[in-house]
Amino acid sequence: MRIGIDVGGTNTDAVLMDGHNVLGSVKTPTTANVTDGITDALGTLLRDSELKVDSVDGVMIGTTHFTNAVVERRHLTRTACIRLGLPATACLPPMVDWPKDLSEAVGGVMFMAHGGHEFDGREISPFDPGEVRDIAVQIRDEGIDVVAISSVFSPVNASFEEDTAAIVRDVIPDATITLSSSIGRIGLLERENAAIMNGCLRQLAHQTINGFRSALQEMKITAPFYISQNDGTLMAADFAAAYPVLTFASGPTNSMRGAAFLSGLRDAIVVDVGGTTTDIGVLRQGFPRVAALAVEIGGVRTNFRMPDTISIGLGGGSLIQGEPLQVGPRSVGYELTSRAQVFGGEELTATDVVVAAGHEDIGDASRVSGLDSGLVAKVEDRIEDMVNIAVDRMKTSAAEVPVIVVGGGSILVRRKVVGASEMVRPDHFPVANAIGAAIAQVGGECDQIFSLAEMTRDDALARARAEATSRATAAGADPESVEIVEVEEVPLAYLPGNATRIMVKAVGDLQEGE
Amino acid sequence: MSASVGLGDTAALALGAGILGTGGGGNTYIGRLKLDRQLRLSGAPCPVMNVEQLDDDTLVVGVGMTGAPTVGIEKIEAGDEVARAVQALAAHLGRDFDALVINEIGGSNALEPLMSALQLGLPVLDGDGMGRAFPELQMDTFSIGGIPASPLALGDCHGNIAIFERLSSPLQAEEWARNLTIEMGGSAALVMSLMSGAEVKANLVRGTLSLALDLGRALMQAREDKVASPAQVIADLGNGRVLFEGKIVDVERRTVQGFARGRMSLQAFDNPDDRMEIVFQNENLVAWRDGDVECCVPDLITIVTLEDGTPLGTEMLRYGLRVAVIGMPAVRELKTPAALEVVGPAAFGYEDVRYTPLPGDLLPAAP
Numbered sequence: 090m091r092i093g094i095d096v097g098g099t100n101t102d103a104v105l106m107d108g109h110n111v112l113g114s115v116k117t118p119t120t121a122n123v124t125d126g127i128t129d130a131l132g133t134l135l136r137d138s139e140l141k142v143d144s145v146d147g148v149m150i151g152t153t154h155f156t157n158a159v160v161e162r163r164h165l166t167r168t169a170c171i172r173l174g175l176p177a178t179a180c181l182p183p184m185v186d187w188p189k190d191l192s193e194a195v196g197g198v199m200f201m202a203h204g205g206h207e208f209d210g211r212e213i214s215p216f217d218p219g220e221v222r223d224i225a226v227q228i229r230d231e232g233i234d235v236v237a238i239s240s241v242f243s244p245v246n247a248s249f250e251e252d253t254a255a256i257v258r259d260v261i262p263d264a265t266i267t268l269s270s271s272i273g274r275i276g277l278l279e280r281e282n283a284a285i286m287n288g289c290l291r292q293l294a295h296q297t298i299n300g301f302r303s304a305l306q307e308m309k310i311t312a313p314f315y316i317s318q319n320d321g322t323l324m325a326a327d328f329a330a331a332y333p334v335l336t337f338a339s340g341p342t343n344s345m346r347g348a349a350f351l352s353g354l355r356d357a358i359v360v361d362v363g364g365t366t367t368d369i370g371v372l373r374q375g376f377p378r379v380a381a382l383a384v385e386i387g388g389v390r391t392n393f394r395m396p397d398t399i400s401i402g403l404g405g406g407s408l409i410q411g412e413p414l415q416v417g418p419r420s421v422g423y424e425l426t427s428r429a430q431v432f433g434g435e436e437l438t439a440t441d442v443v444v445a446a447g448h449e450d451i452g453d454a455s456r457v458s459g460l461d462s463g464l465v466a467k468v469e470d471r472i473e474d475m476v477n478i479a480v481d482r483m484k485t486s487a488a489e490v491p492v493i494v495v496g497g498g499s500i501l502v503r504r505k506v507v508g509a510s511e512m513v514r515p516d517h518f519p520v521a522n523a524i525g526a527a528i529a530q531v532g533g534e535c536d537q538i539f540s541l542a543e544m545t546r547d548d549a550l551a552r553a554r555a556e557a558t559s560r561a562t563a564a565g566a567d568p569e570s571v572e573i574v575e576v577e578e579v580p581l582a583y584l585p586g587n588a589t590r591i592m593v594k595a596v597g598d599l600q601e602g603e
Numbered sequence: 604m605s606a607s608v609g610l611g612d613t614a615a616l617a618l619g620a621g622i623l624g625t626g627g628g629g630n631t632y633i634g635r636l637k638l639d640r641q642l643r644l645s646g647a648p649c650p651v652m653n654v655e656q657l658d659d660d661t662l663v664v665g666v667g668m669t670g671a672p673t674v675g676i677e678k679i680e681a682g683d684e685v686a687r688a689v690q691a692l693a694a695h696l697g698r699d700f701d702a703l704v705i706n707e708i709g710g711s712n713a714l715e716p717l718m719s720a721l722q723l724g725l726p727v728l729d730g731d732g733m734g735r736a737f738p739e740l741q742m743d744t745f746s747i748g749g750i751p752a753s754p755l756a757l758g759d760c761h762g763n764i765a766i767f768e769r770l771s772s773p774l775q776a777e778e779w780a781r782n783l784t785i786e787m788g789g790s791a792a793l794v795m796s797l798m799s800g801a802e803v804k805a806n807l808v809r810g811t812l813s814l815a816l817d818l819g820r821a822l823m824q825a826r827e828d829k830v831a832s833p834a835q836v837i838a839d840l841g842n843g844r845v846l847f848e849g850k851i852v853d854v855e856r857r858t859v860q861g862f863a864r865g866r867m868s869l870q871a872f873d874n875p876d877d878r879m880e881i882v883f884q885n886e887n888l889v890a891w892r893d894g895d896v897e898c899c900v901p902d903l904i905t906i907v908t909l910e911d912g913t914p915l916g917t918e919m920l921r922y923g924l925r926v927a928v929i930g931m932p933a934v935r936e937l938k939t940p941a942a943l944e945v946v947g948p949a950a951f952g953y954e955d956v957r958y959t960p961l962p963g964d965l966l967p968a969a970p
Contacts (some may be wrong), residue, residue, distance in 0.1 A: 176760045177680065180681060181633070185640065208673075208674050241677060241678050275676065276677065278679070
């Protein structure tokens, strides 16, 4: 059996799954220290299902904690960056395009040194151990022990990043080091940005993952636990502690994967209504459609593959104003159960309107029975419009498609969306997120440039597939189950010798019973 | 236009250059960061000169980067490659230059010459040799107008500089420059098309730097105003029209002689049988709608995101993207019989496609 947990900004949800069956689910408020919220959720879940903890094979946790830390510029550790590539790249030093408040919060020091590789694996400049050692000493003297290391074309050859790490470790024995080659693809600035963000989140990740671990220990759960990443696959907890940046955008991915699982639909539009926002995305063959353009996190450009979603300011806690009519984007968020009128509060929220209309029985309905019925009707019309427009923006054809509605706030979406072939609100819709975490697989990626003058295309593809497969296995996949789910080839313009960039993604089921 | 480009203009310039890049021309994000940094270092905007202000006996040269855009996003330049190659060529000639010329206004090569001009203390001319982007060296109005490819200088990040004293033809230049570019790591500074003031007046496509700025500004304003079709705003300004709106349903890529060639299919939103096919070689070349040629080189085919008009490079194209296809007429300098031999559909291997120009020109005739 598996337990899936989603630690959101507002709620911590947990589900218990046996194979494809959802045996139980629970929604509890997220707590400031994260651990208590998980303990509460697990306690309720285990009690309700009368489950013995030793029958749990794995716990899968999805969290927005690290994304929020960057967005809110909180809990970030001072991080140094060393880039190898001189004399190339000198005109754009690390963090060149970061928002000022974030680079100040990271408080980093940036260095550039000789090294780096050409696209075909030749060295740009020889690696200079003395130069790197001098830099490491300066970092140590600054009192910094978190270091991100990048090198030009390190996805093709990571040896200079590894050599640099060895020297840094020699000078700063307790250094926490992130290599750009281990987290990103081609695109120096974006990959380096991810490495620096990863560095400044490492300490928070260490604490948070330990918090998760102690919550599980408190519940006497000894099964291994995993963290979900942006592409909907899992990483082992220790790996996540080293690579927190890979959790970015895992939330929307999990809710869409959960929606696909619960509805049995592979191609559909998913409307995930939370407390403050509604995220809309597209499922294609059971996986979220990926955004084509670069994605910014907290104002920093990255090249992670993120689900292509749009977010609108509509949720269960959205504040309602009468004149002129306004629904959201301001929201009472996690304070819904104290500030909404049906819960005895003063604020008129979208949830109050749904209760006043008689659609749902939440809290104390009598507290909103006097609400002007004209206003109720207008708010319902406005919500319908907001959802219709957003869904239409995400549609890729005029053909009707199924619309799956999930999330705690999905009671707001009651009417058929224009252009929907059917409206599906599956069982367990409020906890689709946690279910998406529970059903996740593990994956690995390869993104390299191959010269097809030196090998055949088949050899290059085979090499890329083998690399992706071995990365998936290293991340915990059962080797028997690993499949290649994505192959993309981009021939590089202007270069003879048939230089081709090949990206391969492999995914497999989690190895059980470790 | 205002006689300079400053920090407040680079966002618009990058966007406009992306539109004129017609799918190629390189990543303008990095180009803009480099130019911004140089503007801050210089503490002054980059001077822009109208070509008519040049005396006939002055000396100018075209500059830019050549190579694979994918290399450019990873092995970022040292930053002074172009300036050093220009200085080396000046030393070789024993004569200083009076202004720099933008070889290619489409893509990142619109921004690079401004950065180099600031480093060298020279103005850039308001114009270029294409009014768009093209994949090969001989595909510009300078070469078409008979300006020799040599002397030509190539430079890398180490300060290595090669000067080709004599090249027998533009095609020879293309071949040798490309091979040396590979040796230099797949991306190099290119300085070519040495011209007197009189020669550049005879061959420059005037006003394209201003056009790129205007296109970018108009698109930014359209986004701010949340206009329904940003693509229409672009098309109007470029004297063109929106050819198609739909989603990409197929993209196929292959390498032919070092170029990224490919084909994509688009499907209209309201009618799945209404389709557009577009072929590209770095840049978009020919668009067919339901079997008929709708637009082809040298006219411009630019694909933008439907929502906010962001121009898409051919490397960014993928299944499911919702896009608008914009067709804009080429500048008139590319439509002469001599030019069409070099930049018409047949020059890209489409002998069966007859060039039927879109009405009008990208830019109005000079007064």
